[in-house]
Amino acid sequence: MMKLPEDFLFGGATAAYQAEGATQEDGKGKVPWDDYLKKEGRFSPDPACDFYHQYPKDLELSEKFGINAIRVSIAWSRIFPEGYGRIEPRGVEFYHKLFKECRKHGVEPFVTLHHFDSPSTISEQGDWLNEKNIQRFVEYAKFCFEEYQDEVKYWITINEPTSMSSQQYVTGTFPPGEKNNFNKCFQAEHNMNLAHARVVNMFKKNGYKGEIGVVHALQTVYPNSESEEDKHAAALQDTLDIRCYLDGTLNGNYSKETMSLMNEILDSNHQAHIKIKDEEIKELTKAADQMDFLGVNYYFSKFIKAYHGTSEIKHNGTGKKGSSVSRLQGIGEQVNRTDIPMTDWDWPIYPKGMYDMLMRIKKEYPKNSKIYITENGLGYKDHFIDADTPVDDQPRIDYLHDHLVSVAKAIQAGVNIKGYFVWSLQDMFSWTNGYSKRYGLFYVDFKTQKRYPKKSAYWYQKLSETKELK
Template identity: 35%
Template sequence: MSGADTKFPDGFTWGASTSAYQIEGAWNEDGKGPSVWDLFVQEEDKMWRGQTGKIACDHYHRFKEDVALMAQIGIKAYRFSLSWSRILPKGTGKVNKAGIRFYNALIDELLKNGIEPWITLFHWDYPYELYLQGGWLNPKSPEWFEEYTRVAVEHFSDRVRYWVTINEPQGFLGLGHSEGYHAPGLKLCLRECLLAGHNTLLAHGRSVRVIRDNAKLEPTIGWSPASSAYRPSTNSLNDINAAREATYAIYPGGLWNTCWWTDPVFLGAYPDEGLKIYGKDSPQATKADMKLINQPIDFCGCNLFQVVPVKMGANGAPVAVELQPEEPISTYEWSLNTEGLYWGPTFIHERYQTPLVIMENGCSLLDRVGLDGAVHDSGRKDFIIGCLLSLHRAIEDGVDVRGYFHWSLMDNFEWQQGYKHRFGLVYVDFESQDRILKESAFTYQEIIATHGESLRKYTHNQEEPVPYVVKEAQRYIENNISEPFNVKTIAAHLNCHPDSLSRRFKQYTGTSLSTHIRRVRLECARNMLRDPNMLIGVVSDYCGFSDRIHFTKVFRKEMGMTPGQFQRQFRAREDAEEKAAVEISKNPRVK
């Protein structure tokens, strides 16, 4: 028998996330003002290999292509951030019409493709002109953010329903204001960092109020802190309690925790433990401040990448456990253990009893284009599957999770690490700006299309063999791909009834047999079309389609483009390589 039902609840949102500075490029075009990141990347020895986000993925000019890729994957919602200084070049005052025009065009393109826009108002690219006035340390900063929110709501809320105020204060304050690794590169004392954090929370409250009072469509509002969660090293009750305690704890001297940031938003007060630990460095918050921060919102965004294992120590306090030597890690050296998407949401939901949305979850791997022209990121594929199975288990146990957004849609500029890390479902060649859907994108496509049912094939008991009819059906498809067979053909070969075969196949794999046949044929076709000299008619015949017209119709429906359009992107790449080879042959010094 296969595992339990893995279908996600009705209305569950399947999405992908990005942020403005990491993908847009066009850093000084069309009236955009500078952000702290635009200045920070120009400082010597701050960035990996001196790389910048001046071009990044060139999404500003290529957004229609990127939306088409989202539609091809089947993504239902796209969470992106606005560049504050693209809309208000000086942070306040005059609105940049070109910036508004860009985001209007992006929103319209998303809606045209059936993709729900989710706007994040702030994802770290603070306007440089406001930074010169003290940035988040300035007591006027919440008012500046309120003004910016008002402009965004005025121009976009007639089509946008979903709003996220601020992304990961622990990140832009901890890395950018305390440790100095990120923009603006400050190393403030703890007291000043907590003051900047308090102003950030006030800005969140003012922003929520503006959205709620002025949005033209009924809004759904959340915010998205970094979720610092822990997992038990064993399933013992002691270790589970240790993981819960570690998730809720405040750690001296640093900003990386969950409760200091999220308690004020949902519970209306800083945690007592935090006030005790931070002591005199804690901000002087008034009752009016806490009431403003504690605006009613609709969900808590959870950004979960790795969840550190802990155990209960001999003294009754949580103790971190070193990763086992065989435990896989990402290129960031983060654990790829997927149980974090069970324990993180479970503990956060226990404390706040509010709906959750996984706003960021993914991993950085050493992705490359293979000799066949494809990107076989099997590690990311396995990570997505494992994380979603863990998340489904949390939902079954009563955790109210409303959506999952993969980080990220495409490889992008990874802050001070430049282009060293690749998190995307879409591979980006940062020199040519070519995009390639990775193997994980097709896995996610199947998960979305089946609303999670396809995950079932990964839940069976590993000690139980694959059912004979399932194994033989899969073998028959692989061995006879060029033949025009169907479910009835395979059933006759296996001497069983087509309905029985289809039912058994879906029960075990979570995917219908007819759908599996179509996907195998299309995968074969995609691999062949990566050869720019391959004739489309030959591909159609070899992959078992009845004729070229039927092949084109099926390919366009599944891939969002014709076979010819798919093939041309590889032909263009080959032409570019040939041109470069000719230039080198003419001048050996050309590199």
């Protein structure tokens, strides 16, 4: 039996665009997803799980089931409909009400400033590729710090910058839907590191109360064999997915090896090297020395083999197992291994990857002193029977248990992990997967917006009480 620390936080995670719904209510500005999803015509972000109106019920359930922390994000365009300038008071007030309700139920809010949802005006002006938007993000962050400083203790600058930039410009699965533009991807990665750094440095300079960090998606990359070719392909994939962010935010500079691998990818795709200024590195270094915590989102690992062809991406957005393809020019091919269990969305279930990543951070990035597991969970096709029969999601319980064992082992090995957030608190809208890919501890009937605890909710409740993993 293993036991988690007594002061360990047991959280549930959400995100504004995936949970709130109400995308056109109370003066909210547009985001690129609005038109992108409408054009695709497969599903709508409204009503999602209607968190905009249902949040009191979700927080009541959180308190009842021993969940003492929640990840939420502020929708930038609810407060600044155009991204800057005019302020929408109804959006400002909504988050005051949300944070007040959190306190009422003893649930600590961890608040993300950007979770894949730039205002459309910002996006149309180049999003993170436009240096002016970095300053606009800093100004938005400053407004939030001052407006909510008595209500929020934990701030997160940006959620999963690597997921955002790679899906915007390499795989084409996020708006604007570009493919194979590694130059834009890496430049956006660096610019988000810079935006994060400027917000952290401003937060510390102004002496705001609380702590500030960043959240990265860290899916451990392994070579598919011991061949040198596969090892090198894995190093290239790791550079695209992980190294640029960990180097930039945790060390405050990019190692020579990271820059060499990045430039190799760009050269292989006949694309220009990105622009990094010396004064920007100084800002990154200053922020790395001051940042309070790192949020780790972990779902799966990747197994990579050498590949010498042109890029080919087939995104599994329906849950048809075995339908995904990922081959990237100048990097490698992702292998769907038959010896490792896979989700219906072709994500390998590999808890050891979480442990290995946490130990890597401890070894390679010693400036970082504190970690929260800010997302971990299983997308599953839950089957609802009736209100009196909890959804039987035993595979989710097994998944969460095995990954939490990896967390406990990492704590025993000296990694300072202070809490864990299940993705997700309740069933929500899931970006490119719509509504069939459910993650929640609480089943949501999207037609009636009623909530029903799943077996996993009862399991998590007991875990939060006992802290014991059998």
